[in-house]
Amino acid sequence: MRNTTLEYDVSKAAELAREGKRLDGRALDEMRELTIETDFAKNAEGSTMVTLGKTKVMAGLKMGVGMPYPDSQDEGAISVGAEQLPLAHPDYESGRPSDNEVELARVVDRGLRESKAIDFKQLCIKEGEAVWVGYLDFYALNGDGNLFDSGSIAALVTFANAKMPKLDKDNRIIQKEYSGKIKLARFPLLTTFAKVGGKVLLDPTYIEEKASEARFSVATSDDGFMTAMQKGVGGSFTLEEVNYMIDLAFKVADNTRKKLKLK
Numbered sequence: 001m002r003n004t005t006l007e008y009d010v011s012k013a014a015e016l017a018r019e020g021k022r023l024d025g026r027a028l029d030e031m032r033e034l035t036i037e038t039d040f041a042k043n044a045e046g047s048t049m050v051t052l053g054k055t056k057v058m059a060g061l062k063m064g065v066g067m068p069y070p071d072s073q074d075e076g077a078i079s080v081g082a083e084q085l086p087l088a089h090p091d092y093e094s095g096r097p098s099d100n101e102v103e104l105a106r107v108v109d110r111g112l113r114e115s116k117a118i119d120f121k122q123l124c125i126k127e128g129e130a131v132w133v134g135y136l137d138f139y140a141l142n143g144d145g146n147l148f149d150s151g152s153i154a155a156l157v158t159f160a161n162a163k164m165p166k167l168d169k170d171n172r173i174i175q176k177e178y179s180g181k182i183k184l185a186r187f188p189l190l191t192t193f194a195k196v197g198g199k200v201l202l203d204p205t206y207i208e209e210k211a212s213e214a215r216f217s218v219a220t221s222d223d224g225f226m227t228a229m230q231k232g233v234g235g236s237f238t239l240e241e242v243n244y245m246i247d248l249a250f251k252v253a254d255n256t257r258k259k260l261k262l263k
Contacts, residue, residue, distance in 0.1 A: 013211040059138035059154035061237030062155030076123020076131035080109035089143035111219030115188035115227035145205040152190035191249035
């Protein structure tokens with residue numbers, strides 16, 4: 001059965017974008033309202049709830065002890081996973097990770113990893129024998145677009161506020177006891193755009209994503225570096241548009257960082 005309401009909204013979003021307008025009344029370069037809640041999951045080393053407009057994402061971090069990789073005997077690691085829960089949107093399905101979930105997790109992971117925000121050497125417990133591995137998972141609880149930026153914010157705040165568990169003499173985790181934090185060298189954030197009706201829109205909603213001709217995400221850090229990029233959907237951007245999005249991303253991310261609960 002065709003969803004005529006969705007088709008109408010998608011068509012209307014494109015029509016308004018061509019006029020420099022949006023369905024929710026925002027300017028083309030305006031983000032939705034952001035709210036953040038931290039430390040709500042008491043069994044996690046860190047947890048964050050991010051609400052961006054009507055999009056809601058929950059992230060949690062668990063630290064585990066593992067073996068180092070053969071080519072990095074004195075470095076720990078992180079693993080980022082993303083799940084679009086069926087309760088969040090009719091488009092999301094349970095089962096094996098979808099291509100969208102895989103892309104989402106990889107782009108959020110890359111923004112953190114390639115920025116060198118985390119010094120993996122600080123996660124070494126004993127070279128060649130034991131290292132910390134941080135398992136960061138985030139879940140879409142309500143999907144109204146731009147899970148990239150929502151997930152990026154949730155991941156950054158979670159890592160920045162996380163507590164490091166204590167270990168006993170056999171390198172086993174002592175439950176509910178902590179020692180120190182994960183020190184971040186910088187604070188990278190993704191900023192995502194969609195091209196709709198030939199215009200570039202910041203922080204697209206679900207309808208705007210459906211209407212989009214192309215998507216672009218760029219991760220920028222607080223000390224002036226670009227740390228990751230991702231182009232999505234089938235269309236294209238001009239060089240002028242790419243430069244515009246990168247310049248705006250630095251400004252948007254700087255403004256967002258001022259709102260984050262970083263301890």
